[in-house]
Amino acid sequence: xxxxxxxxxxxLPAGSYRFEVQHQPRPQxxxxxxxxxxxxxxxxxxxxxxxxxxxxxxxxxxFRRLELTQLGIRSILPTGAVSWKRNAQAENVSLVLSKxxxxxxxxxxxxxxxxxxxxxELKTNEIRRIQETAxxxxxSSFGWQSESLPPVAAGVKLDFPDSxxxxxxxxxxxxxxxxxxxKLGYWFQIKNGRKVVFHPRGYVLPQxxxxxxxxxxxxxxxxxxxxxxxxxNLGSPNARQLWTDICLMDPQGHILDHQKSSIDWNWxxxxxxxxxxxxxxxxxxxxxxxxxxxxTVLLKARYQLDQPxxxxxxxxxFVARKSKRVSTTSPAYMNWRTSAYLAKxxxxxxxxxxxxxxxxxxxxxxxxxxxxxxGAVGGHGGTTMPLSGMTGDFNWFKHPWAISHxxxxxFGYGHDEDMNRTDRVIQKRFLEHxxxxxxxxxxxxxxxxxxNADLTEFVPGKPxxxxxxIDLERDTLSGEWKLKNGVLFTPTSSGGRLKLPVEAPASxxxxxxVTRLKGRDTLGLEIVAGEKNNGxxxxxxxxxxxxxxxxxxxxxxxxxxxxxxxxxIFPDQKEHTIQCRVTPESVEVDVDDNRIIDWHGDPKRFxxxxxxxxxxxxxxxxxxxxxxxxxxSKIQLRTIKSPE
Numbered sequence: 001x002x003x004x005x006x007x008x009x010x011x012l013p014a015g016s017y018r019f020e021v022q023h024q025p026r027p028q029x030x031x032x033x034x035x036x037x038x039x040x041x042x043x044x045x046x047x048x049x050x051x052x053x054x055x056x057x058x059x060x061x062x063f064r065r066l067e068l069t070q071l072g073i074r075s076i077l078p079t080g081a082v083s084w085k086r087n088a089q090a091e092n093v094s095l096v097l098s099k100x101x102x103x104x105x106x107x108x109x110x111x112x113x114x115x116x117x118x119x120x121e122l123k124t125n126e127i128r129r130i131q132e133t134a135x136x137x138x139x140s141s142f143g144w145q146s147e148s149l150p151p152v153a154a155g156v157k158l159d160f161p162d163s164x165x166x167x168x169x170x171x172x173x174x175x176x177x178x179x180x181x182x183k184l185g186y187w188f189q190i191k192n193g194r195k196v197v198f199h200p201r202g203y204v205l206p207q208x209x210x211x212x213x214x215x216x217x218x219x220x221x222x223x224x225x226x227x228x229x230x231x232x233n234l235g236s237p238n239a240r241q242l243w244t245d246i247c248l249m250d251p252q253g254h255i256l257d258h259q260k261s262s263i264d265w266n267w268x269x270x271x272x273x274x275x276x277x278x279x280x281x282x283x284x285x286x287x288x289x290x291x292x293x294x295x296t297v298l299l300k301a302r303y304q305l306d307q308p309x310x311x312x313x314x315x316x317x318f319v320a321r322k323s324k325r326v327s328t329t330s331p332a333y334m335n336w337r338t339s340a341y342l343a344k345x346x347x348x349x350x351x352x353x354x355x356x357x358x359x360x361x362x363x364x365x366x367x368x369x370x371x372x373x374x375g376a377v378g379g380h381g382g383t384t385m386p387l388s389g390m391t392g393d394f395n396w397f398k399h400p401w402a403i404s405h406x407x408x409x410x411f412g413y414g415h416d417e418d419m420n421r422t423d424r425v426i427q428k429r430f431l432e433h434x435x436x437x438x439x440x441x442x443x444x445x446x447x448x449x450x451x452n453a454d455l456t457e458f459v460p461g462k463p464x465x466x467x468x469x470i471d472l473e474r475d476t477l478s479g480e481w482k483l484k485n486g487v488l489f490t491p492t493s494s495g496g497r498l499k500l501p502v503e504a505p506a507s508x509x510x511x512x513x514v515t516r517l518k519g520r521d522t523l524g525l526e527i528v529a530g531e532k533n534n535g536x537x538x539x540x541x542x543x544x545x546x547x548x549x550x551x552x553x554x555x556x557x558x559x560x561x562x563x564x565x566x567x568x569i570f571p572d573q574k575e576h577t578i579q580c581r582v583t584p585e586s587v588e589v590d591v592d593d594n595r596i597i598d599w600h601g602d603p604k605r606f607x608x609x610x611x612x613x614x615x616x617x618x619x620x621x622x623x624x625x626x627x628x629x630x631x632x633s634k635i636q637l638r639t640i641k642s643p644e
Contacts, residue, residue, distance in 0.1 A: 014041045020076045021048060028090035030082045032073045033098045053095040057129045058109040058116065060137075060176065065111045068093075072106035072162060074439065078432045081106070081162060097124050104439050105130070108165055115167050117158070117177040119441040132178070138205045140175040140212040145251060147531070148217030149306055151188035156214070159183035159200055161397055162438035179441040180205050183396065185254070186216050194305060197261045198254035200394050201336040204444055218251040219531065224299040225331035226269075226315030228290060229387065231280065231372035239281035241372055242290065243387065244269050246299040246313060249333055258303075267301035272314075293317075294477055319501075320474045325349060325360070328368035329474070334391065341390045341400060342368075343445065347433070348404045351426045358411055366410065378406025396445065397437070399430040463511070463636040469501040479624065488632040492518065495626040502637055503618040504528055507583040510620070511636045514578060516570035519628030520545035523570075526621035530584045530603035533618055538580060538589065538597075541568045542625075548596055550587060552607035563587070565596040575633070581640065 002008050020034035033048040058066045071093055072083040083106075084093040097103065102123050107130055109116045118132055144151065155168040156175075160182055167173075169186075185200035205212055224246040231241040246267050248256040258265035269277050271289075277297065278286035290296055294317055301311040318329035323342040326349075330338040345368065353360045370387040377384050383406045393400065404426040405419070413419040437443045467488060472481055479496015482489040490496060504527075514523065522542040528535040537551040539558040545568035549558030558564060569591045570576060581588040589597035620637075624630065 012040055016040075018076055019046050019048065022073075022075055022077070022080070022082050024082045026090075027087075028084065028092060029094050029096065030071070030073055030084055031096040032075050032082060032103060033096065034075050034101055035098070036101075049099055050096050051099050051124065053097060053124075053128055055092040056095070056107070056127050058107060058118075059129060059131045060109075060116055060118075061133045063111060063114050063116070063134075063176075066109040066114075066116060067111065068107065068109045070106070070108035070163065070165070073097075074104040074435070079435045081435075083163070095127065097127070099124055103127065106160075106162060106438070108163075110167065113170075113172050114174040114176060115165070117160070117165055117175070117179060119179060119438065121439075134176070135209040137176045137178045138180075138208045138210055138212050140177075140205070140214055142169045142173055142175075142214050142216060143171070145215050145218030147219040149188075149190045151217070152191055154186065154188035154216070156184055156186045157200065159185075159395075160438065161434045177205070177441075178208060180207075180444045181437075183394070184214065185257075187260075188217065190306060192306065193262075195260075195262045196305065197257045198250065199257050201253055202340070202396060215252055216250070220248045220250060220256070221533070222301065222311035222313050223247055223249050223331075223333040224311075224313040224315045225318065225333070226293040226297050226299070227318055228282065228287060228293065229370060229372050233373060234281040236281065240287065241280035241282060242269070242277055242293070242297070243372060244297070244299055244315060245331060245391070246301050246311065246315075247333070248301075248303075248311075253333075253335060255333065263303045263305060265301065265303045267299060267311075270298055270300065272296050272298050292478065317474065317477075317499075320471050325364055326366045326368055328370075330370075330390065337390055337393060340396045341393060343396070344398075344400050344430075345403055345407070347430070348399070348407055348426055351429050352404060352407055352411070352422065355422055355425050356411070366407070376402045376406050378409035380410060383407065383410065397430070397434040399427045463638040464502070466500050466502055466635040466637055467632070470498070471501065472498075475499045475501060477621075486633075488635070489517075490523070490622070490624045490628070490630045490632070492629045493627055496624050498622045500620040500622065500635070500637075502620060504582070504620055504637070505618075505639045506531075507640045508581075509638050509640050510580045510582070511634065511638075512578045512580075512632060513575055513634035514540075514570070515575050515631040515633070516541070516573055517629040517631055520568070520570070521628045522623075522625045523628070523630050524551070524621075524623035524625075525580060526623060527580065527582055527587070528618050528620065529582050529587065529606065532604065534603040534606040536603075536606035537623065538587070540578065541570045545570070548589070550597070550599060550606070553599075554605050555607050562601075563597050563599040565589075569596065570630075583640075 017038050017040055018035055021031060023031040033050055035046055035048060038046055055068060058068050060066060069086045072081045074081045084090060102121055104121050107118050155166060158165045181204050183200040183202050185198055187195060187197040189195045226244045228240050229243050231239055271277055294314055297315055299313050299315055303309055316332050319332045321328050321330055321338050323346055326342050326345045367382040369382055369384045371384055373386060389401055405423050408419050408422060467486055470483065472483055475498055477497040477499060479491035479494050481491060481496055481498050520541060521544055523540045525538040526535060527538055536553060539551045540548050542548060543559045547559035548565040548569060549561060550563040551558035553561040553563050576592055579590045586600045587597060
């Protein structure tokens with residue numbers, strides 16, 4: 001507290017100190033005063049001399065008439081800043097600073113087509129004219145993917161550790177920054193006035209100087225997920241509830257925010273037989289009726305962009321996720337949110353180990369599970385957190401609610417002041433880390449999530465071993481599949497369906513080595529082709545071994561359409577090599593170097609049988625009929641050119 005003459009009196013132990021004042025008496029005035037190091041041994045007067053600087057000028061080489069729009073100033077403290085934003089009440093800013101000191105500043109500016117976001121450390125006299133060269137910054141532009149609805153207006157929202165920045169964009173807009181890591185969300189409006197808003201996701205920009213393109217829009221794909229989770233808020237510690245989610249997603253992984261979008265979004269859940277799903281809390285009979293929710297539940301959504309549309313999706317199972325020390329499962333399309341959450345759990349573990357001097361051995365692991373409760377629980381058996389804490393969190397830097405508290409339980413700490421103190425220290429360090437990153441624009445966080453469940457990127461021509469990626473607990477949809485020593489065995493009597501841990505590229509080649517062990521009937525490979533993700537089943541040795549073909553091509557069975565191959569391909573119990581080549585206009589199948597299917601046409605002619613309508617996106621599946629069994633020793637996928 002300062003008196004009317006700007007003085008204050010404090011009592012301190014003898015020692016070495018720095019002093020500062022950060023204050024914002026009015027929206028257009030920022031005060032940031034600080035001293036050099038002062039030795040205090042007796043009564044000492046510290047004078048914080050100030051100079052006043054009017055609104056700084058922003059100058060970037062090659063960009064004229066830049067106008068300052070935001071300014072933030074940090075001083076000595078490890079957290080916090082004073083900041084100004086241009087508006088009708090504060091069109092200009094006045095800075096009260098110490099002479100011959102250095103400050104960490106954040107500055108945003110713009111002209112008619114360029115936006116600039118810059119973080120620097122400057123001397124007081126350098127702040128009058130903030131200068132930067134284009135060589136220190138990444139120059140980003142914005143482009144709309146094909147099949148996007150033509151926007152009449154659009155904009156982006158950028159999240160940084162210390163601030164946010166929003167601005168409208170056109171095809172000519174540029175964004176320049178010296179920051180490597182940021183989060184970007186965007187919106188666009190179409191001719192009929194409807195607005196579409198997308199949640200943010202993280203991006204790492206290349207090293208400057210370079211150009212970068214943010215690809216926006218594109219064809220929207222429906223994704224859905226479901227799980228039976230505990231919810232003790234329903235009156236019992238073991239009460240269970242069906243959790244469901246359905247959304248639209250762009251090709252870049254941005255999920256549509258249907259609450260902020262004006263698209264008349266409505267959705268519902270029903271059983272595949274048309275009945276309403278059981279209400280919570282679920283009885284044992286309800287759980288048995290739901291069974292494998294991917295087979296029994298449907299999610300439907302209706303919305304309108306340029307015209308009314310409807311989604312009808314079978315939900316996807318949660319997929320396995322893994323970081324350095326933490327494993328969990330989550331909806332397959334929530335990559336960014338899961339990645340951010342696991343990264344923060346990893347950071348909490350590291351901070352706890354540092355604070356308490358607890359060694360984290362290489363074998364130390366945390367299994368993270370979810371429920372619908374409002375609380376959380378942690379211990380040696382694992383850590384369970386509210387699912388909403390992950391699905392509703394887009395902030396890379398925010399400390400997840402209660403996570404360090406529950407992790408401390410894993411180390412044997414009870415509810416006492418020592419535990420609470422450590423928890424507060426961890427949360428404080430999270431805040432300090434956020435501001436540390438703000439001060440270091442070249443910082444790139446470690447993306448700890450291992451994308452072993454959603455392999456979507458391939459090196460053209462290089463095969464990917466899918467057998468090595470299969471997780472039977474995660475990928476089995478029905479039947480008793482087995483993996484032994486890297487070899488896959490199909491169910492022996494019940495039939496089954498297995499999701500391959502991959503999203504197929506536009507053109508691809510799938511190579512399998514298969515041995516028939518028992519029976520003579522269909523081994524199916526559900527494939528996807530074309531930009532609309534049209535799918536069908538390649539039926540091998542179907543119809544009791546009498547034919548092969550693309551099942552339900554033009555609505556007709558694989559034994560009686562343009563793709564049909566009369567005869568079987570597994571006449572004996574020896575290995576046979578199947579090579580299936582798929583492009584947007586063709587499907588070619590070779591068995592032991594003999595061409596059995598050579599189909600060319602529009603994949604819109606593909607149809608799914610009613611029992612395999614759950615194929616979503618560009619996922620691939622294996623399927624098998626009853627009373628047969630196959631041994632699969634190789635499944636490889638590689639990207640090919642279209643046409644090759």
